[in-house]
Amino acid sequence: MGNTAFLFPGQGAQYCGMGKDFFEQYAAAREVYVQAGEAVGMDVAQLCFEENEDLNITEYTQIAMLATEVAILKVLEEKGVKADCAAGLSLGEYGALAAAKVMSLPELFWLIRCRGLYMQEAYPVGGGMSAVLGLDADVIRDICEKTEGIVSIANDNCPGQIVITGEETAVLAASAKLQEAGAKRCVPLKVSGPFHSALLAGAGEKLAKELEGVKVCKPAIPYICNVEASYVTESEPVKELLVRQVSGTVRWRESMERMLADGVDTFIEIGPGKTLAGFLKKIKRDVKVVSIGTVKELESFLESMSE
Numbered sequence: 001m002g003n004t005a006f007l008f009p010g011q012g013a014q015y016c017g018m019g020k021d022f023f024e025q026y027a028a029a030r031e032v033y034v035q036a037g038e039a040v041g042m043d044v045a046q047l048c049f050e051e052n053e054d055l056n057i058t059e060y061t062q063i064a065m066l067a068t069e070v071a072i073l074k075v076l077e078e079k080g081v082k083a084d085c086a087a088g089l090s091l092g093e094y095g096a097l098a099a100a101k102v103m104s105l106p107e108l109f110w111l112i113r114c115r116g117l118y119m120q121e122a123y124p125v126g127g128g129m130s131a132v133l134g135l136d137a138d139v140i141r142d143i144c145e146k147t148e149g150i151v152s153i154a155n156d157n158c159p160g161q162i163v164i165t166g167e168e169t170a171v172l173a174a175s176a177k178l179q180e181a182g183a184k185r186c187v188p189l190k191v192s193g194p195f196h197s198a199l200l201a202g203a204g205e206k207l208a209k210e211l212e213g214v215k216v217c218k219p220a221i222p223y224i225c226n227v228e229a230s231y232v233t234e235s236e237p238v239k240e241l242l243v244r245q246v247s248g249t250v251r252w253r254e255s256m257e258r259m260l261a262d263g264v265d266t267f268i269e270i271g272p273g274k275t276l277a278g279f280l281k282k283i284k285r286d287v288k289v290v291s292i293g294t295v296k297e298l299e300s301f302l303e304s305m306s307e
Contacts, residue, residue: 008088008095013273062116127194134184229254
């Protein structure tokens with residue numbers, strides 16, 4: 001395994017204006033936004049750049065985030081920046097698929113549009129998610145399993161930060177038990193559904209139908225899938241893993257630990273925000289990680305490479 005990884009953030013990092021400077025300054029980025037818009041039948045650039053209510057609605061957030069991540073990725077590739085492997089958090093896994101050239105961009109954009117729409121529709125009311133701070137994953141998992149109703153771990157992000165998901169009543173009941181067990185805080189998240197829970201299995205089944213006609217190629221570089229925290233190096237498991245990911249746990253901490261154990265020592269976060277860099281610092285304090293979400297951050301990174 002080589003020593004550089006591309007990382008792609010998930011939902012929650014989006015903001016109005018993300019990617020606009022890349023769009024304005026790089027033809028490669030403009031082409032991506034146009035391609036995304038044609039693939040899904042909407043003005044994706046306008047969705048990302050202009051004030052609107054849709055950007056924080058799941059069915060729109062996912063295509064907006066992926067288009068921005070791929071736009072920045074294409075500029076990096078144009079500048080000769082390469083990675084040996086990739087990973088992405090939740091919808092960010094589709095950014096990793098783009099880096100690994102697993103499928104065509106139009107199909108990738110269409111899939112993420114469908115994924116967002118199906119997740120939005122799957123469980124419109126009665127679901128919830130909560131961030132659990134300062135408690136071990138095994139303790140959280142055990143309490144969730146013993147709580148009445150549907151509640152489970154959605155994201156194991158890093159030491160001290162795990163997100164639970166499921167029926168709102170079950171999430172609230174589990175949160176109370178978790179605080180009794182020593183959690184520092186349980187913070188309810190403002191989300192539009194119980195993502196990465198069994199309640200979204202139906203959304204995964206719909207996505208499976210969309211995937212049937214999609215051509216999947218052997219990954220050009222290995223990427224780590226969320227649900228198994230293991231490398232994908234062949235085309236065969238890709239579709240099944242993407243279906244499972246909709247309702248399965250995002251094993252991000254294990255994914256990063258796997259990369260670190262395999263000698264990855266440079267991580268490049270591609271997309272808005274610095275969420276993944278923050279998670280990595282909690283996993284390994286002295287890790288080398290750079291976040292590239294603006295042209296200024298790109299220029300600073302390229303300058304550091306030339307020194």
